[in-house]
Amino acid sequence: MASQLKLEIVTPEGVTTSEMVDYVTLPGVEGEMGIYPMHVPLMTQIVAGEIVVRKGGEEYLLAVGDGFVEITADHVSVLTDMAIKANDIDEAKAEEARRRAEARLQEKLSQEELAAAQAALARSAALLQVKKHSKRT
Structure with a gap:
């Protein structure tokens, strides 16, 4: 096994x-x-x-x-x-990417642009979540 x-x-x-x-x-x-x-x-x-x-x-x-x-x-x-x-995540850059993605979502977007902005927001949120969890351990 x-x-x-x-x-x-x-x-x-x-x-x-x-x-x-x-x-x-x-x-x-x-x-x-x-x-x-x-x-x-x-x-x-x-x-x-x-x-x-x-x-x-x-x-x-x-x-x-x-x-x-x-x-x-x-x-x-x-x-x-x-x-x-x-350990390789730059928290400041991830936070800035999150802010940019959230601002982009407030604009009038095509379906493709909307999907790209949502994906960018999900990736930046994942980076911030991992960085936050790694600080606890």
Whole structure:
């Protein structure tokens, strides 16, 4: 029986994470998903939010954008538009991005512009949430 999972996170910039981990939580469209080794195979969508990774008794957080995840008994593959570790988040820039996205939502927008502004707001909210949670630990 597998005791660890291979976690791979891929963004448009390339592979941001590729390591063996004990446990992963993901922000799924239906809610938070906890993934242990020997999980049932699954492919689903993820939403902007927080990934918690447990490895060797330590935990770290990542902010992720919308994307997809494929889960097998020993592998978690995430394809997303953003994945940033909590320590790498610039809180001031994330707050400014949130303010810009909220201001943009007040304008008269096409459907495409509205979707882009909502996605930007979700990504900045995820960054701020992860940064806030990482300060507590």
